[in-house]
Amino acid sequence: VDRNKESIAVSMEVKSLFANPGKIKNKGEVAERLGKLLHMPVAQVKQKLKSDKGFTWIKRQLNQQEQEAIESLLDSKPNYGLYLGLSRESKRFYPDQNLASQVLGFTGMDSNGLEGLELFYEKQLTGADNKKPGGDGETLVLTLDKALQHTLEDELSRGLKDSGGIAATGIVMDADTGDILAMASAPTFNANKFRDSTAEHRRNRSVTDTYEPGSTIKPILVAGAIEAGVLTAKQKVFCEYGKLQIGKHTIKEAETKHKWGWLTPGQVIQHSSNVGAAKIGFLYGQENMYNWYKKFGITERSGVDLPGETNGVMIPSDKWSKILHSNISFGHGISVTPLQITRAYAALANGGTLVTPRLVKQILSFEGDPVKDLPVGPRKRIMDEKTSEIVTNMMTAVAAEGGTAPKGAVPGFVVAGKTGTSQKAIPGKGYKSGKYQASFVGYIKGVRPNYVVYVMVDEPKFPYFGGEAAAPIFRRVMTAALAREGISPDLKLIPADKLAKKKEEKIVSDNVRSIASVAVAPAELALNEDSYMVPDLEGLTARDVMDLFSEKDLKLQLKGSGLVKSQKPIAGTLLKRGEAVLVKLERESVLP
Structure with a gap:
């Protein structure tokens, strides 16, 4: 069930047909009858009846029509009951079909978890951890909000249509607790018919896929430099009018029309200056930067209760060349998961504490009684609250006029966020020409609950920037999340015409x-x-x-x-x- 005790996956009783082939004399006739009733090739049924074993499954988990047909056969042909029988089994059913399917996962014929939460919590769900023999399975109370999950999935699908992308990923997380209220990827699949889907649609991209975060790393870099005392909010860096020469390499801005001169750290974030980020990275130092990113959980497993979480990649700082150092300063030459970036931004949003994401908050007995409350995961302070406040204030310029994502603005609220646009990497082979990954991640300043919303669109068509492809999705999802909590906009923050x-x-x-x-x-x-x-x-x-x-x-x-x-x-x-x-x-x- 979800956090509001709304059913999201249930177990239902079904029947399966078995046979004792050794006792069947007229196997051809029986195979013909069963094939017709069960909509199975007769040859397949004959193969199952071929042996003289004492037991074999003919078909598991019959649907209602098949079950009624077999029961009618056994009633009309009592002798068939000497070698055919129906056995009761449990089958997992997902009433909302596609909803949260990559998070929930699915089960096999024997109710064993194959992916997602079904796999991670298999012992609890099947009753295998119940000390009583034959104990019933338990119920998980998830952190997911069913309605918000619907919204996220709908908006990711809409965003794909709008941008022409091939896939999209989204996360809504409570920055204070690490509770994940929604997590999805598009396209998705129907968990009731998972065998008809592809692995591409089934995988949970939030934890299994890595990508170069691009400019979403810049606020984290700036926070580190300020925390270390090598940078102040009022200090300026020279952005070389859009071109920085490093040996035979030239660092440029994302758009060649931008030829920035002197910028404050806040303006570097607002305008997403690559040259400015590289200058700050050099000022901060490669070892400090490497350790700071690690402190934020970048390229580290988050500890979320899901199988298949990957690390990401960042080579040790003592192996960085100057050009790699500059690239990592603005989010290239490093790979992360969407959940890692969401978690890092949660630390900026909550005042400097790294939280552990979670998807399950409570376990109930089969009868619905509380068995165990799962505590919020480990929390670790990683920066001074003042630093997070300074950087949050800088980030509020991104979704404002003059920033890179005015389409991410939520009228009546102050959005603190950052765009990211990176060329799509091919591990070990360089980059895909003309293919990009566009992202936006942010939160609302001064509001509780304190939700971080992350959105990434894979291979959007032009305009492929995060402010164009991902920010509008962020705005719609965040607006829905605020409305769901009954949080009203501040009308003083809305321009008169709007x-x-x-x-x-x-x-x-x-x-x-x-x-x-x-x-x-x-x-x-x-x-x-x-x-x-x-x-x-x-x-x-x-x-x-x-x-x-x-x-x-x-x-x-x-x-x-x-x-x-x-x-x-x-x-x-x-x-x-x-x-x-x-x-x-x-x-x-x-x-x-």
């Missing part, structure tokens, strides 16, 4: 809600004998719908975010207990 537009849109949105509330009032799921009558849900919020369906014996599937735009089945339909309702939501924009 505020007027916002008020108009809010009136329209409120009118839609008012009309909807009249149309469905009272919105109740009327029980008619053994059935529920579905009401008109149009115009309701996701929370309204979830409250309406809580403690009802119906399966609810929510798609999208915002207000309900369609539902299946339609209002007035009678549903039996256990049947499903699909609700699609679309955004009624309030903030631009």
Whole structure:
């Protein structure tokens, strides 16, 4: 279940068909019958019946139609019961199909975890760690927020369409606790049909994939130099008007039109100056920089409760050439995971403490009683709170006018963030020509809960910069996260023209809600004998719908975010207990 005890993966009882081939005399006839009922090639069934063994599985985890067909056969042909039988088994089912599938993972035929949390917590989920023989499996209470996970996945998919990228990764993490509220990659897959998917779609890119972080490393570099006392917020570095010669190499800005002269560290971050970052890196020193990055968990496993987490790569500082030193200063020549960058930014956001990311907060018994509360992971202070405050203030210029990511601004809030754009590396072979990875990571200054939102788009088409491809996704996800927590924008921070537009849109949105509330009032799921009558849900919020369906014996599937735009089945339909309702939501924009 998610952090709000909403089901996200469940176990259901199914039946599997077995046979005693040694007792079957008319194997050809039996194979013909079973092949037809189970939609299996007759030759395959014959092969299973070929031996004289005392036991063999014919087909495991039958669907309802197959189960009923076999039960009917055994009733009509009692002699078949001498060598055929049905065995009860447990099957994992994911009611939301694609939702969080790369995080959850999936199980095999014997309920053994194969990937994700299903693998990492296999003993708890299967009851293998239960001291009582034949003990039931336990329930995990995740840190994920189901609604926010939906939003993140929807926005990553939308971002891929907008940018033309081949993949996207996103994370929402509480900077104070390390709790991961959402984690996703697009494209994704249906965990119920994982065999139909590719490994490319199944892997959790947040922990398995590494990439060059590009300019998202710059605030971390600046924090280190300030912490070491070799740089102050008011000090300026000369950015060589856009070109820095190092031997036969020339360091340039991301855009050749930028020809910066003297910049403060804050302006280096705001304008994302590569030359300025290289100058600060030289001032800081390669050994200090290497140790500082390591202190932030860069190229180190985070300790998250997921299998397959990789380290990333940063060669020891005593092997750095001057050109490599400069490159690592602005996030090239080093590889990290998305989770490592998210965790590093959490330390900037929370005042200087490195937290341990986690996905499970509590374990419940099979009956739902608390068994164990999992404490927040190890926390370690890595810098002075004043340093994080200085750098956070510098980062607020990035999403403002004149920064590299005005499209990442969230009206009514102060965004502290940073863009990253790096050429896509091919391990051991250099770089893919014309292929980039665009990212944006940030948080809201002075707000609790203190969420860090990370977004990376792989191979976006032009414009391929982080401020264009990733920042808009950040804005939409962060806006949803703030709304979910009921945090209102500060209207004094919204420009007058945008505020007027916002008020108009809010009136329209409120009118839609008012009309909807009249149309469905009272919105109740009327029980008619053994059935529920579905009401008109149009115009309701996701929370309204979830409250309406809580403690009802119906399966609810929510798609999208915002207000309900369609539902299946339609209002007035009678549903039996256990049947499903699909609700699609679309955004009624309030903030631009």
